[in-house]
Amino acid sequence: MTARTEPPEAEPEPPDATPRPALIRELLxxxxxxxxxxxxxxxxxxxxxxxxxxxxxxxxxxxxxxxxRENAVQSALLHGDTLIHIANTYYATVHFPAxxxxxxxxxxRRPAHYIWARRVLAVVTTAALVLPFTFPLAPPRMLAGTGLxxxxxxxxxxxxxxxxxxxxxxxxxxxxxxxxxxxxxxxxGLIVATRSRLRWLFLLHPLITLVVIVGTxxxxxxxxxxxxxxxxxxxxxxxxxxxxxxxxxxxxxRLAPEAPALVGAGR
Numbered sequence: 383m384t385a386r387t388e389p390p391e392a393e394p395e396p397p398d399a400t401p402r403p404a405l406i407r408e409l410l411x412x413x414x415x416x417x418x419x420x421x422x423x424x425x426x427x428x429x430x431x432x433x434x435x436x437x438x439x440x441x442x443x444x445x446x447x448x449x450x451r452e453n454a455v456q457s458a459l460l461h462g463d464t465l466i467h468i469a470n471t472y473y474a475t476v477h478f479p480a481x482x483x484x485x486x487x488x489x490x491r492r493p494a495h496y497i498w499a500r501r502v503l504a505v506v507t508t509a510a511l512v513l514p515f516t517f518p519l520a521p522p523r524m525l526a527g528t529g530l531x532x533x534x535x536x537x538x539x540x541x542x543x544x545x546x547x548x549x550x551x552x553x554x555x556x557x558x559x560x561x562x563x564x565x566x567x568x569x570x571g572l573i574v575a576t577r578s579r580l581r582w583l584f585l586l587h588p589l590i591t592l593v594v595i596v597g598t599x600x601x602x603x604x605x606x607x608x609x610x611x612x613x614x615x616x617x618x619x620x621x622x623x624x625x626x627x628x629x630x631x632x633x634x635x636r637l638a639p640e641a642p643a644l645v646g647a648g649r
Contacts, residue, residue, distance in 0.1 A: 400494035400623070408500075412485060415504055416478070418511070433518035433554035437525045440557070440602050449604075452522055453529050455597040463537060469594045470534045474541045477561050480587065484568045488575060494623035495575040499567065505616045506563055510609070514555035521556040523599035530599040559601040563609035565591040570613075574622050 445451075459466045481503070488496035513519075523532040534540035542553055565588040572584045595601040 400497075402489060402493045403497065408489065411500065411504075412482075415500075415507060418507065430518075430520075430554065433520040434525070436517055437520040437522070437556075440519060440604055441522070441525060441528065444603055452596050452599060452602065455593060456530055456533065456599060459533070459593075459597040466533050466537050466598075467539075469598055470537060470539055472590065472594050473534070473561070473598050473600060474539050476591070477564065480568055481564045484571060488571065492575045495571065498620060498622045499571040502571075502613070502616045502620050503564065503567055505620065506567070506609075506612050507560065509612055509616075510558050510560055510563065513557055513608075517557060518554045519556040519602075519605075520554050521600050522602055524553075533598045534600075556601055557605045558609035558612055559595055559605035560609065561595050561601065562588060562591050562606040563613050566610060566613055570617070 459469050485496065485500060485503075488499055522528055522530050523535075532540075534542070569584040569586075569588050573581050592606055595606065596603060
């Protein structure tokens with residue numbers, strides 16, 4: 383009888399051999415990125431009249447383009463107080479920590495992909511800060527005549543105060559939506575950096591984010607579309623690292639130890 387031979391088990395993928403950047407420098411760079419994000423939006427305040435005029439233009443442009451009304455998404459979320467409260471909480475508590483967890487995980491497990499993702503986020507964030515100076519935009523929750531309500535103000539939790547007294551954020555900087563742009567980059571970055579067949583589930587993060595930002599009337603569809611276009615340009619210019627030929631044929635990563643927890647904060 384011929385002995386039956388079992389196929390050899392696939393070897394696990396070796397860790398990324400790229401040296402990690404200096405931790406202190408990276409902490410300063412990432413902290414600077416978040417600081418620029420916050421301060422840049424504050425510097426673009428003071429364009430109230432123009433922000434409402436642009437809001438009406440965006441609203442009518444969406445109708446001309448036959449985009450679905452944001453009201454349909456909000457109506458779906460308003461079927462129950464619990465659902466809209468979850469949406470408001472997601473908007474308030476996922477944005478920053480999810481992105482930070484993504485960067486930390488890449489820094490530890492995929493240093494080369496970390497450098498790539500950090501550069502992309504820096505470029506998109508910097509470019510996004512230009513628009514509020516040239517195109518201030520009031521969010522749909524402030525726009526009269528649309529039938530939309532400020533769900534965070536009505537149902538809570540809310541991260542914004544009255545625009546006149548809110549000195550921590552610029553509420554007239556709706557376009558582009560970095561909430562969506564960052565969420566989409568988190569998903570793309572994890573899909574590129576991991577090899578599990580389930581990695582496409584990471585796209586649920588930007589999908590849920592899109593439903594939340596539109597349903598809570600914090601953003602228009604066009605805010606997400608512009609953010610996607612800006613991210614696409616950045617990704618076309620800043621290419622991800624290539625896997626080596628020896629790595630390409632190895633076993634896929636398992637999802638459980640690869641996926642950072644997408645939990646956490648703010649606008």
